[in-house]
Amino acid sequence: MSNLSSRIEFGENICDVIRRELLSGKFAFDEPIREQKLANRFGTSRGPVRDALLRLTQEGVLVYEANKGVRVNSPLSDEERSVVVEMRLHLEKFCLEKFLTRADASDFDQISILLERLSSACNRASLPEVAECDLALHRYWVAQASPHLESTWLGLSVRMIMKYSRLTNYDEIEREHSNIVQAIMERDLKKALFFLEANVI
């Protein structure tokens, strides 16, 4: 129970890089995103870039308009965001419960590594890295528990973070995740769900 595909899938690495930059607020809302520019930057042709942009469009980060390309999507309304938060929580609680019953030693190792990476990013106070490590940690138990629902979860989470990133108090983020991971290690479901609920807001 442990695989982290490092393969390139339909331009996924390009996709991850762009997503990270979007989450860290590198592009303004409504700012158009040019295929050729990105292709030059990544040293590829426009094909793989288009794949990545299409992925992000499906995730809801970008929005597409025929013959005009993609631009950064407008943020969710408060109402929409709260719906998304509840959906994500429902899904992630299911995954966390499943994960807790199945996780083995190597999973604990992986989680420890991911938590360590998050702490490190918090210490460096680097917003884009914190956002990425935060997602990567949660993503681990989701992917392990239900690969089927991983992309659904990712879409919800990314859209959630985009609205307004609560990612400013780095100490708090570090503590929250430390609590979740500790509860997982103790296989204490109730505690884990409690801390998860406190974190996913």
Next chain:
Amino acid sequence: MSNLSSRIEFGENICDVIRRELLSGKFAFDEPIREQKLANRFGTSRGPVRDALLRLTQEGVLVYEANKGVRVNSPLSDEERSVVVEMRLHLEKFCLEKFLTRADASDFDQISILLERLSSACNRASLPEVAECDLALHRYWVAQASPHLESTWLGLSVRMIMKYSRLTNYDEIEREHSNIVQAIMERDLKKALFFLEANVI
């Protein structure tokens, strides 16, 4: 408040055709899907077909493996499906409420047309058409209430239907949707949500 983009977006029409066939069970689980074959069929090159396949991969209908292309995804487990159902319900109830307060006469016209189309498909007892019209009707109020969340909703709904389509008792389907639409026309939120909940299972 009424727009139905008929534009081709990243090969969306190809995408819709393939999705319909997948939902109607034309392809077996795990069956590989060949780009060139589809390109020949649609009279295009492989580019637009790849776009469509990537979309469906993001939706969760297809699953992708590097250098091997896509194949029909395996069905959700019962547990996963019930999580998806609850997420979809949560989202769609939010949209239905919003739609009910904002819908105008032209929206009612559109809904009537879509309901009529569904009834017609039920009478012809054509499974692929029933599935498509069913989705199209629900999709209308979701898209009107929250364009942001339309693709999220679509992914959940498609994945839900794939598991096992309850779409066998055509009379019941027709009645259920007639009830929902009637409640909408009367702007009776409680009744509309009640019938929706009975339908989305």
Next chain:
DNA sequence: GCATTCAGGATTGTTAACAATTTCGTTTGA
């Protein structure tokens, strides 16, 4: 007989060129 190796054909991945469309500044006309 059985596993291994090695073509070749089939399929996906990438690229560059071309077609279609949009964008934007300039000209034109009233």
Next chain:
DNA sequence: TCAAACGAAATTGTTAACAATCCTGAATGC
């Protein structure tokens, strides 16, 4: 002065060719 028409530049959409990878089945060695 302003708005419409025009055209060049920029951008997206599509295509066919090529590269890289995977699959299949026959040949090979044990």
